[in-house]
Amino acid sequence: MNIHEYQAKQVFAKYGVPTPKGIMVESVKDAVVAAETLGGPVWVVKAQIHAGGRGLGGGVKLAKSLEEVETLANEILGMTLITHQTAAEGKLVQKLYIEDGADIKDELYLSVVLDRKLEMPLIMASTEGGMNIEDVAENTPEKIVTIPVDPAIGFQGFHGRELAFGLGITDKAEQKNIITFAQKLFKLYMENDAEMIEINPLVRTGSGEFLALDGKMGFDNSALGRQPEIAAMRDLTEEDADEIEASHYGLSYVALDGEIGCMVNGAGLAMGTMDTINHMGGTPANFLDVGGSANAETVAKGFEIILKNPKVKAIFVNIFGGIVRCDRIANGIIEATKITDVNVPVIVRLDGTNAPEAAVILKNANIANLIVGDDLGDGAAKAVKAAAEFKGK
Amino acid sequence: MSILVNKDSKVIVQGFTGKEGTFHAEQCIAYGTNIVGGVTPNKGGQTHLGQPVFNTVAEAVKTTSATVSMIFVPPAFVGDAVMEAAEAGIELAVIITEGAPVKDMQMAKAHATKHGMMTIGPNCPGVITAEECKIGIMPGMIFKKGSVGLISKSGTLTYEGANQVCNEGYGITTAVGIGGDPIIGLSYNQILPMFEADPETKAIVMIGEIGGDLEIQAAKLIKEQITKPVVAFIAGQTAPKGKTMGHAGAIVSGSAGTAKEKMEALEAAGVTVVVSPADIGKAIKKVLG
Known part of the structure; x- marks a missing residue:
């Protein structure tokens, strides 16, 4: 953190x-009051975001008068700051630090x-x-x-x-x-x-x-x-809203730029699944680790978060059950299709603990759009194909 | 033969009577692991899963002559538990618990080293010698006895790799999940020479990921000391810069710790590097013929 x-x-x-002495403010008016309190004669007006390189991006500036503090606070507060450490779209400045010049x-x-x-x-x-x-x-x-x-x-x-x-x-x-x-x-x-x-x-x-x-x-x-x-x-x-929401359900989520949503158990396999999709000519839309205690509710939540991303054209569920039981994941997928409109093809590969039971559950549920992958390679290949052929929601 | 543990290893469980400890100790016993007791403070004298419970590790070691401990205590108590095991004369502590503070692990590992105790983990699936001894949380049924040693930072990739190796008909000698935290116990460079020295192990699967430089160090060691064929996969080729991907250790900063850098180093050391974990089994088939 x-x-x-x-x-x-x-x-x-x-x-x-x-x-140096300084005061955090959230408005232009308070910025001037803070500068008066600090006394001057020189102040530094600094954007407060979680990224380095703020100075080069125009988020840190020197003021030599109270008028200048006001002008600069007006300029920096509310600006979208782009530095080498922020994402390409930058970060909105909501707080300023007014500091004594050293x-x-x-x-x-x-x-x-x-x-x-x-x-x-x-x-x-x-x-x-x-x-x-x-x-x-x-x-x-x-x-x-x-x-x-x-x-x-x-x-x-x-x-x-x-x-x-x-x-x-x-x-x-x-x-x-x-x-x-x-x-x-x-x-x-x-x-x-x-x-x-x-x-x-x-x-x-x-x-x-x-x-x-x-x-x-x-x-x-x-x-x-x-x-x-x-x-x-x-x-x-300062954090991604979807990542925070996911963390409330024990899910570890990171948004990416691609088209294939991924739901995987374990960080290593999740990264390996992204790599496999990439290797086969597809692009992963996210990293999502459902963790060791995945159940129907968390899986359903995972689908919901993945589907919020409009770029997603297919979802690849890749589970190698150790502690995670495949039958629970299968029930989660069925649950998800009931409460969320899963409007893209879902490729499911379930292996390990209780995989045979899971296969029966999924078969009996008869879900449209569901494609079974036999192993990691087969599942990834089918996901890449399904995303490429996807015509729209 | 195998490495680290076998059917004769005497194992105790720290955090024996807790929910996780109980569930997994039961699975380990069913697999054939020689669990001789456990430790839970204030429950000494009781019997749990048919085995004696002790208040301290020292007492457990004195009574049972255990040499291995499987640790399931909650994250805040992991450092304490590891140091207790080290002082009690345990030779190998396998730490399964996820979320132990990094500062605690620095202290605990230094103390373990001082007392000559090896550690595996934390935040790992554990170690398994196929069809003999399982110390951890992996699904035992996929590990068939065979000739391939496996080392992995990732739990589920351990299962994926072992499953493919077994499906190709080779089987596993011992598989070790070393964990992906910033501070871990035994790593590639301690385990690779063990596999090299084990006559039953004919080839080695090494699964790494982005972040840190353990795989780079391993490449150097493989080039100098390992004669057996090694197949490697590095997870995180498509991971974005500066983001933590699940494992605290899996974070790329600048050019250091990237998958590309690690894959190139391993290839230069003569390792068969696969770009997808789906190809691990096929690659083992290729190197073993």
Whole structure:
């Protein structure tokens, strides 16, 4: 789960990680009031969406007067921001963060992420702040300092020294500042089950202080149950409505661009089914994992969500029952045809636990539009063919 | 022969008396797994499914000499359960539970390694040695005894692959579902050499997916150490960038972790890479002749 910059800065403040002062607003009027409260003389007006690259997309701008704050707030609030991290259609800006301008001497980069190879958190820092870190890693990898921190020992003095010297910081007061900064950041990372924290840019001020000018945070979804404060920061308007609805029924759904709706059990088989459709010349309309506890209701819901997509010309149900029982899926398909108008061909392949029983159930139900696939390859081929021949609803 | 577990492996179940633990332990016993007891705090002294229940893993190990534990405890208690097993002298912990916090798994795995305990999972179907020992939630009937070893990040693709291999008439020695979480126990590079050393295993099926670089590391190891034929499939060739596809680990960021990159590395290592999981059985037939 990701949170907004203004929320990340609330979390920073709680841990004493220094940031410029700022206020989140949802209207132009409040933006001006916020700017007055902050005092100026310079403010930054920042679009709050869950994506990086906001500055380049025109969502972060500097204001030198209250009039300018008003003009910029008017311009950015309600705009559709398109960055390299948003989908092509962009994201609607509904919130702004009005922030004090900082006295910037130079810009650095600091993040904490999970290193999957080392299986421990990794502090990453660079003198090349404000740039895309992937580009820095590609072009000038020597400018990135990486420091793994074993959670069993926590953030030690030597980690701090490696960081400070790695960034070429020689002034003793500045060394102390950056080490304290990183120490607090690491504590925050561990205590909140963060998945990644990225500060880009991290600024050094004229007086040798370090400030988090931006803040991006992602958290481990599996740990949200014990992080109620973080969980409360979830902004559902930043997420896909169909994906949220699906999650209420234990379904994992991701919309794609193609024509063949997929309903599969297991993430790996779901991806493998998409790949097979693609390989056979078709295009998958979605990823949908019905999970381990699929029943008639969840299957019916799955059909409903898939059919909301007007591009869908066929649905391929591919189940290899382990815990999931095929007879339950078969009943779900019958249920779905009763409560939803399934107006496209449905190709069904059921294998594994209780597959013979399921075959009998489907045969007796006599559903129009239903085609049986013998195995994964056969089912995918029939789905691709059915979608290609589909004449309309 | 087989790898990791066989009919003589003594197995306990952590989370024995819970709903999931009970259902699957029953299935495992029916398959022939030598389950010698289980652990549920405050239920020590009871009998469940005909086996003794203990309050702690240490007590269970002392009484039953179990060396393997199958873990079904709820997600928030997985880390604790793994560390308890490690200190009690368990040699292999198979963690089935889905949704364990990543931070807990970092700590638990480091502790397991320190105590010399191997782990499989979490969030995995488990491990099965065909017609001998099933430790997990896979449908036992599809795993016929044979000559192909299987390693997979995905549960249902394990079933799909094993089913095809058996339908072609080859059968399975041992199949291991390693799970798709960001932090997992045994992975390709520990299991591939076990299959290489197992005289009954004649070929290996390796099923991977997008995200991380375990498959890239495996390609390197295969090139250097594995002489048996390997057939591989990587799920997620059509997955969009930056989206989590079910498994927390299955996420592509930038060019790293893409299916294409992994498939190319495996092909360069001499692996037979199939573009669809529907072709796994046929590919095994081709490499084994």
